[in-house]
Amino acid sequence: MTDKTPESTPRPRSSASGALLAIVGFWAVAIGVTGRVLGTVEAVNPEGVQWALAFTAAVLLGLALGAMISVQGRFAALVRTTFLAATVCLALLASYALWGEQSFALVLTSVPALVVVLGGLFAIVFLSARKGATPLPRALLAAVIAVSVFGASQLILRPAPLLIAPEETPALAFVAPVEPREYALAQDILLENQIAGLADGRNGKPELFALLAATFAGQSVFVSEAEGVRTILDGHYGIGPRSLLLGNSLRAPLRYPEADWPNLDRALAALSERMGAEDVLFLFLTSHGNTDVLSLTFHPAAGRTDTLQLDAVGLADLLDQHVTNPVLAVISACKSGSFIDDLAADDRLIITASAADRVSFGCKDGAEWTYFGKEFFDAALRQEPDPRKAFAVALPLIEAAEAKLDWARPSQPQIQEGPAFGPALDRILAEGQP
Numbered sequence: 001m002t003d004k005t006p007e008s009t010p011r012p013r014s015s016a017s018g019a020l021l022a023i024v025g026f027w028a029v030a031i032g033v034t035g036r037v038l039g040t041v042e043a044v045n046p047e048g049v050q051w052a053l054a055f056t057a058a059v060l061l062g063l064a065l066g067a068m069i070s071v072q073g074r075f076a077a078l079v080r081t082t083f084l085a086a087t088v089c090l091a092l093l094a095s096y097a098l099w100g101e102q103s104f105a106l107v108l109t110s111v112p113a114l115v116v117v118l119g120g121l122f123a124i125v126f127l128s129a130r131k132g133a134t135p136l137p138r139a140l141l142a143a144v145i146a147v148s149v150f151g152a153s154q155l156i157l158r159p160a161p162l163l164i165a166p167e168e169t170p171a172l173a174f175v176a177p178v179e180p181r182e183y184a185l186a187q188d189i190l191l192e193n194q195i196a197g198l199a200d201g202r203n204g205k206p207e208l209f210a211l212l213a214a215t216f217a218g219q220s221v222f223v224s225e226a227e228g229v230r231t232i233l234d235g236h237y238g239i240g241p242r243s244l245l246l247g248n249s250l251r252a253p254l255r256y257p258e259a260d261w262p263n264l265d266r267a268l269a270a271l272s273e274r275m276g277a278e279d280v281l282f283l284f285l286t287s288h289g290n291t292d293v294l295s296l297t298f299h300p301a302a303g304r305t306d307t308l309q310l311d312a313v314g315l316a317d318l319l320d321q322h323v324t325n326p327v328l329a330v331i332s333a334c335k336s337g338s339f340i341d342d343l344a345a346d347d348r349l350i351i352t353a354s355a356a357d358r359v360s361f362g363c364k365d366g367a368e369w370t371y372f373g374k375e376f377f378d379a380a381l382r383q384e385p386d387p388r389k390a391f392a393v394a395l396p397l398i399e400a401a402e403a404k405l406d407w408a409r410p411s412q413p414q415i416q417e418g419p420a421f422g423p424a425l426d427r428i429l430a431e432g433q434p
Helices: 012-038 046-069 075-099 110-131 136-156 180-196 221-237 261-274 312-322 336-343 371-381 387-404 421-431
Strands: 208-214 243-247 280-286 293-296 308-311 327-332 348-352 414-417
Touching: 012 046, 012 075, 046 075, 180 243, 180 261, 208 221, 208 261, 221 243, 221 280, 221 371, 243 261, 261 312, 280 421, 308 312, 312 336, 327 336, 327 371, 336 348, 336 414, 348 387, 348 421, 371 387, 387 414
Parallel strands: 208 243, 208 280, 280 327, 327 348
Antiparallel strands: 293 308, 348 414
């Protein structure tokens, strides 16, 4: 009997180690890519870790089935090739996204899954062809079976980002106890009391009226920011009796009326009835956002379990329906620049916390301001009552703060002024403090 040479002796332990290193390396790259795309990271997401482990297990099951059909005895090599190919694919996709300044949110969840699927398909066909003993149709069948297992796992498992950005920080667990009946009865009273306290505009004297709305209940920073903005505007323009504030909150659900579609409609109608032709409406919205939408979430007592959104087209329709006066709209949310196209008009000034494809930062429970609100309102507008000049002051402050924190994709706040808006605001500024 001929002794086997050392080169021909199988080394399963070494193969298994290589497969394990390939898996660990892939997820390390995935975490690094996620952190780079986010720009700044608040914490590791436990749900994301659970998803990654469960998905990896599903991948290994699919590859095991593929190995049984196509590459018998080479399971470790199949795992290693799959995750190495997926790592290269993920790195290339992320490089393109960052180099091309693309909005690439899918990197955070489904892209790791997608590239592993592609890597598995490539690995099965590649290793089958390399072995030479497996016909191509059989290799393709094995790849289809493996990919089917991957796909089924995505239907069962709920993808979650591996890391949490500051604007995604979960709310604190505290929720003020309120009975649904008490909550429902309070809503009309809260809004009616605010509307009843509205002052009428004074004929011939240009004044600023304001509607402020914090639409995301899960983090107290949004209501805090709306309150801070009203205080600053009251100091410059005396808007106290000419303002309405809507706010969704887990902590203080009965402090303000809900910020929802019906209340926004009623509030705009009430303000419009009291405004004179020479007055200007200040509209401030603060929340989480995405392209053309803001989040609407409420206290559990509201009994709303569906996902609601405040969309740009619907908001523009409300303004067109109720307001004929010039409008100064400030939107503090991720991707809020996407609202500009729908809201813009000759007699409107639109300011947003971010560009249409960028996120803003600082949405943290317990904070007083978002990062945009801190620089634009608390730092700049507090000293300079003209929002156009305040924006020019705040922009380099925001850019410097983001550069200091090394955010890969700065928020890029936006401003757009219609040609007929300036004179209306200038008349109010000329009046000075009330």
